[in-house]
Amino acid sequence: MYVAVKGGERAIDNAHSWLAEERRGDPAVPELSVAQIREQLALAINRVMAEGSLYDPDLAALAIKQARGDLIEAIFLIRAYRTTLPRLAAANPVDTGAMAVDRRVSATFKDLPGGQVLGPTFDYTHRLLDFALMAEGAAPVAATAPADGAPVPRVTGFLNRDGLIEPALPDDTPPPDLTREPLELPAGRPLRLQAITRGDEGFILSLAYSTQRGYGRTHAFVGELRIGAVAVECEIPELGFAVEIGEITVTECETVNQFKGSKTEPPQFTRGYGLVFGQTERKAIAMALVDRALRWQELGEDYVGAPAQDEEFVLSHCDNIQATGFLEHIKLPHYVDFQAELELVRKLRREAQTLQEAAE
Amino acid sequence: MSIVQRMAPDTPLLQVDGLTKRYGARIGCADVSFDLWPGEVLGIVGESGSGKSTLLSCLAGHQPTDAGRIRFDGRDVLAMSETERRRLARTDWAYVHQNPRDGLRMGVSAGGNVGERLMAVGARNYGDIRGKALDWLGRVEIAADRIDDRPRAFSGGMQQRLQIARNLVTGPRLVFMDEPTGGLDVSVQARLLDLLRGLVRDLGLSVIIVTHDLAVVRLLADRLMVMKSGRVVEQGLTDQVLDDPQHAYTQLLVSSVLQV
Amino acid sequence: MTDQAYNFAYLDEQTKRMIRRALLKALAVPGYQVPFASREMPMPYGWGTGGVQVTAACLTPEDVLKVIDQGADDTTNAVSIRKFFQRTAGVAVTEATGEATIIQTRHRIPEQPLKAGQILVYQVPIPEPLRFLEPRETETRKMHELEEYGLMHVKLYEDIARHGQIATSYAYPVKVEGRYVMDPSPIPKFDNPKLSVNPAIQLFGAGREQRIYALPPFCNVVSLDFDDHPFRATKAAHDCDLCGAKDSYLDEVITDDAGGRMYVCSDTDFCAGRQAAGHAGRLAAGGKA
Numbered sequence: 001m002y003v004a005v006k007g008g009e010r011a012i013d014n015a016h017s018w019l020a021e022e023r024r025g026d027p028a029v030p031e032l033s034v035a036q037i038r039e040q041l042a043l044a045i046n047r048v049m050a051e052g053s054l055y056d057p058d059l060a061a062l063a064i065k066q067a068r069g070d071l072i073e074a075i076f077l078i079r080a081y082r083t084t085l086p087r088l089a090a091a092n093p094v095d096t097g098a099m100a101v102d103r104r105v106s107a108t109f110k111d112l113p114g115g116q117v118l119g120p121t122f123d124y125t126h127r128l129l130d131f132a133l134m135a136e137g138a139a140p141v142a143a144t145a146p147a148d149g150a151p152v153p154r155v156t157g158f159l160n161r162d163g164l165i166e167p168a169l170p171d172d173t174p175p176p177d178l179t180r181e182p183l184e185l186p187a188g189r190p191l192r193l194q195a196i197t198r199g200d201e202g203f204i205l206s207l208a209y210s211t212q213r214g215y216g217r218t219h220a221f222v223g224e225l226r227i228g229a230v231a232v233e234c235e236i237p238e239l240g241f242a243v244e245i246g247e248i249t250v251t252e253c254e255t256v257n258q259f260k261g262s263k264t265e266p267p268q269f270t271r272g273y274g275l276v277f278g279q280t281e282r283k284a285i286a287m288a289l290v291d292r293a294l295r296w297q298e299l300g301e302d303y304v305g306a307p308a309q310d311e312e313f314v315l316s317h318c319d320n321i322q323a324t325g326f327l328e329h330i331k332l333p334h335y336v337d338f339q340a341e342l343e344l345v346r347k348l349r350r351e352a353q354t355l356q357e358a359a360e
Numbered sequence: 361m362s363i364v365q366r367m368a369p370d371t372p373l374l375q376v377d378g379l380t381k382r383y384g385a386r387i388g389c390a391d392v393s394f395d396l397w398p399g400e401v402l403g404i405v406g407e408s409g410s411g412k413s414t415l416l417s418c419l420a421g422h423q424p425t426d427a428g429r430i431r432f433d434g435r436d437v438l439a440m441s442e443t444e445r446r447r448l449a450r451t452d453w454a455y456v457h458q459n460p461r462d463g464l465r466m467g468v469s470a471g472g473n474v475g476e477r478l479m480a481v482g483a484r485n486y487g488d489i490r491g492k493a494l495d496w497l498g499r500v501e502i503a504a505d506r507i508d509d510r511p512r513a514f515s516g517g518m519q520q521r522l523q524i525a526r527n528l529v530t531g532p533r534l535v536f537m538d539e540p541t542g543g544l545d546v547s548v549q550a551r552l553l554d555l556l557r558g559l560v561r562d563l564g565l566s567v568i569i570v571t572h573d574l575a576v577v578r579l580l581a582d583r584l585m586v587m588k589s590g591r592v593v594e595q596g597l598t599d600q601v602l603d604d605p606q607h608a609y610t611q612l613l614v615s616s617v618l619q620v
Numbered sequence: 621m622t623d624q625a626y627n628f629a630y631l632d633e634q635t636k637r638m639i640r641r642a643l644l645k646a647l648a649v650p651g652y653q654v655p656f657a658s659r660e661m662p663m664p665y666g667w668g669t670g671g672v673q674v675t676a677a678c679l680t681p682e683d684v685l686k687v688i689d690q691g692a693d694d695t696t697n698a699v700s701i702r703k704f705f706q707r708t709a710g711v712a713v714t715e716a717t718g719e720a721t722i723i724q725t726r727h728r729i730p731e732q733p734l735k736a737g738q739i740l741v742y743q744v745p746i747p748e749p750l751r752f753l754e755p756r757e758t759e760t761r762k763m764h765e766l767e768e769y770g771l772m773h774v775k776l777y778e779d780i781a782r783h784g785q786i787a788t789s790y791a792y793p794v795k796v797e798g799r800y801v802m803d804p805s806p807i808p809k810f811d812n813p814k815l816s817v818n819p820a821i822q823l824f825g826a827g828r829e830q831r832i833y834a835l836p837p838f839c840n841v842v843s844l845d846f847d848d849h850p851f852r853a854t855k856a857a858h859d860c861d862l863c864g865a866k867d868s869y870l871d872e873v874i875t876d877d878a879g880g881r882m883y884v885c886s887d888t889d890f891c892a893g894r895q896a897a898g899h900a901g902r903l904a905a906g907g908k909a
Contacts, residue, residue, distance in 0.1 A: 008694045008695055008696045008698070008699040009694070009699045009703075011696065012696055012699060012700060076660075076664070079660035080660050080661060080662040082660065083631075083635075083659045083660045083661065084626060084627075084630070084632065086632065179657070179659075180657050181657045182655035182656055182657045182658070182830040183655075183830065184655055185757055185758050186758065312756055312757060312758060316757070321660065321664075321665060322665045322828045324664065324665075325664030325665030325666040325667060325669070325828060326665055326666035326745070326828055327666075328664060328666070328667075329664065329665075329666030329667050329745065332667065332689070332697055332726075333689060333690045333695050333696075333697070334690075334727070334806075335690045335871050335886065336690045336691060336727045336728055336790070336806075336807070336808055336869070336871070336886055337727060337789075337790040337791075337806045337808065339808070339856065339869075339870070339871060339872055339886075340789035340790045340808040340809065340810070340854075341789050341790070342872065343789065343854060343855070343856050344787060344789040344854075347785075347854075348783050348784075348785075348787070351784060442762075442766070443765070443766045446766050446768065447766070450768075450770070465774070468774055468778060469778060469781055469782075471777070471781055472774050472777050472778050472781065475774065475777055476770050476771070476774050477770070479770045479773035479774060479777065480768065480769075480770025480771075481770075484773075484845075484846055484847050485846060485847045485848050486777065486780055486846040486847075486848050486849050487848050489777065489846075490781075507781075508781050508782065
């Protein structure tokens with residue numbers, strides 16, 4: 001006698017305990033602590049915080065540990081946790097002009113007030129495997145100098161003063177919130193920026209790259225890339241003024257792009273903008289390029305059919321948590337649909353065969 | 361509309377008054393006014409950039425207008441909601457694109473292409489839809505055994521004839537045509553023109569046809585409108601305009617054709 | 621065994637209120653897809669997050685919950701979702717269709733007719749029935765607004781022209797109350813007739829696509845077809861080999877590598893109930909064979 005497959009529950013429990021064992025790996029090797037991950041895999045932490053939309057290095061480290069280093073899985077853990085958090089208040093816009101910069105480079109001016117600050121970058125390292133790291137030697141000590149505390153004004157500000165770049169006018173309209181309202185299209189720039197900053201790094205990178213190769217070209221220069229700590233301030237209604245509640249590290253990229261203009265309007269450079277949690281400069285630059293490509297309509301440019309110009313395409317596909325879930329769901333049981341298709345194909349084949357035989 | 365009404369209409373089917381479209385500082389078309397009577401074919405000619413295609417797409421509601429009025433059958437077209445306008449576009453109106461790829465569904469069979477407008481207005485009998493599609497394929501000289509083939513497999517002339525069948529199947533009262541013979545070989549053009557002339561006459565269609573080809577309007581159009589730089593410079597009966605052009609630009613246009 | 625770290629049924633009350641508003645709107649406009657601010661859930665998008673959010677917004681502590689996937693209570697994803705609500709809401713669960721007040725389902729409608737007071741929650745992967753004809757959301761919303769559904773029938777026409785019949789076997793499109801064309805989620809078309817004039821409330825949740833839609837009780841649902849090619853609900857031409865049922869939807873099970881097959885009810889509760897009542901199929905213990 002046939003007994004239908006049972007025991008889904010036990011199978012799940014067993015699979016999960018096996019997974020826990022695999023996560024730990026060989027018990028003879030010491031276990032990683034969350035603090036070690038936080039301190040030594042900082043760029044992974046940054047990506048998980050940025051795409052998880054939650055600034056908490058400890059939780060990001062825990063998520064990476066739990067996810068066995070699968071960053072999309074870790075982002076997913078953070079997102080699911082984030083859902084359960086109460087929303088206490090909305091912060092004021094961070095002032096990146098007042099950033100304590102660790103790194104600040106401009107590709108458009110050789111020197112400028114505030115200077116070029118390389119900071120801790122992979123740029124100009126030779127990508128040679130450093131076998132000394134395998135020997136777990138002590139880290140060399142980097143030279144330091146006291147912070148000069150001088151302001152680091154934005155490059156776009158210099159251009160703006162001369163009217164050379166489109167103005168970015170302040171707008172006090174509260175921006176819509178991607179995580180609280182359904183995304184409706186056309187979305188507009190604030191929502192686009194929200195979606196891209198938490199969008200998949202690989203996807204945004206490839207889109208940005210496609211604009212450079214001619215699919216919606218925008219002739220971008222990195223006007224400025226800055227990484228550092230900014231203060232987060234909150235309005236406290238009872239006090240009537242803003243109070244600093246903490247500090248976060250962000251990466252900001254402002255691109256200076258091809259100018260527009262006409263016989264009557266003098267030409268001006270245009271802007272693309274990227275702002276991402278943590279030290280995430282690849283993502284921030286890519287974000288600025290994609291932002292700029294998506295602004296074609298507002299700037300009176302032609303739609304050339306490039307993927308990076310297509311707001312609906314970009315926003316519908318940039319979220320890796322949506323993408324991975326839907327992609328992986330096709331491994332769930334589909335017995336019922338498949339059975340329906342099976343019956344249909346059998347029926348169509350029978351009918352085709354009958355017709356063929358009748359014809360012979 | 362009955363035949364009697366078509367023969368002796370007392371109001372124009374389409375009334376256009378002061379239609380203007382600008383692209384920034386540039387004029388697309390300016391202050392265009394005309395009436396189109398039931399059963400009448402109006403040709404709009406002019407060189408490329410004269411505003412004739414802009415005018416056609418404004419009339420068909422494909423792009424917004426800056427000023428003026430369009431009345432179809434007494435109803436203010438520009439004041440209509442998009443719902444009403446799109447309903448009109450799939451019932452009383454038809455639009456034949458220059459490139460059949462813009463007017464056909466290339467991934468759908470010839471029969472499906474012809475049947476779409478019928479289904480859009482509620483036809484729900486497969487046999488009837490297929491019968492009508494077969495009838496229309498016959499009228500545009502496409503063999504019945506091509507009904508399940510996709511337009512990709514058709515020649516340019518066949519694609520254009522299929523597009524015409526797809527548009528006319530619901531018996532529209534007003535047909536917009538944008539260079540319907542453009543991009544076809546001369547011999548194919550002649551056959552298509554012949555076919556169009558027959559259909560227009562048999563069905564008593566009202567047509568606005570945009571072309572740069574004076575031979576096309578000579579054959580099809582009752583009346584002619586000549587455009588230059590977005591403005592109408594001359595209009596009148598086709599033969600009158602072509603044989604006795606008054607405006608210097610029309611004279612140039614006509615003479616340049618004669619020289620060919 | 622409720623997990624105290626989370627609010628009842630996981631979602632916070634604000635979120636539930638937002639979902640309930642969307643549900644009420646959906647019930648008021650049957651078949652219309654209401655956008656809602658879907659939340660990230662602790663299971664992946666595409667695995668029932670829409671259904672889970674709808675269920676969470678509907679659950680009360682007194683409810684009795686049943687979860688099925690492919691008609692079965694014991695498939696892995698059904699087990700996982702049921703456990704989630706046991707953990708976060710502590711509600712009673714059941715496998716008996718008649719005892720449940722809320723049934724969350726993926727891909728099936730239970731065989732046993734539902735009754736007034738019950739809620740059936742569908743998990744929906746792609747809520748837009750026009751999606752594979754027109755990929756743009758901005759355009760499909762316009763098509764719904766203007767009732768431009770000709771294209772939907774073109775697809776059916778093409779099927780008949782090519783195959784002699786409508787070749788859609790699941791997620792078969794329907795028209796609701798003569799107005800909106802709706803995707804009934806990937807249920808086999810065998811289940812389509814149960815959508816119509818059903819005394820239960822039917823709610824559809826698509827988490828990743830951020831849409832909720834609904835069929836209020838006794839609402840009219842018609843499967844799209846042609847007069848001369850009418851819709852037919854079909855299933856495998858077999859009886860259940862375990863309970864002998866002639867009119868239930870069947871799973872095909874491969875029993876050996878020599879072409880051996882058996883057919884069993886996809887609705888496990890229905891099949892078990894019939895067996896307990898003494899019905900037996902071809903391969904049942906003590907059966908005819």
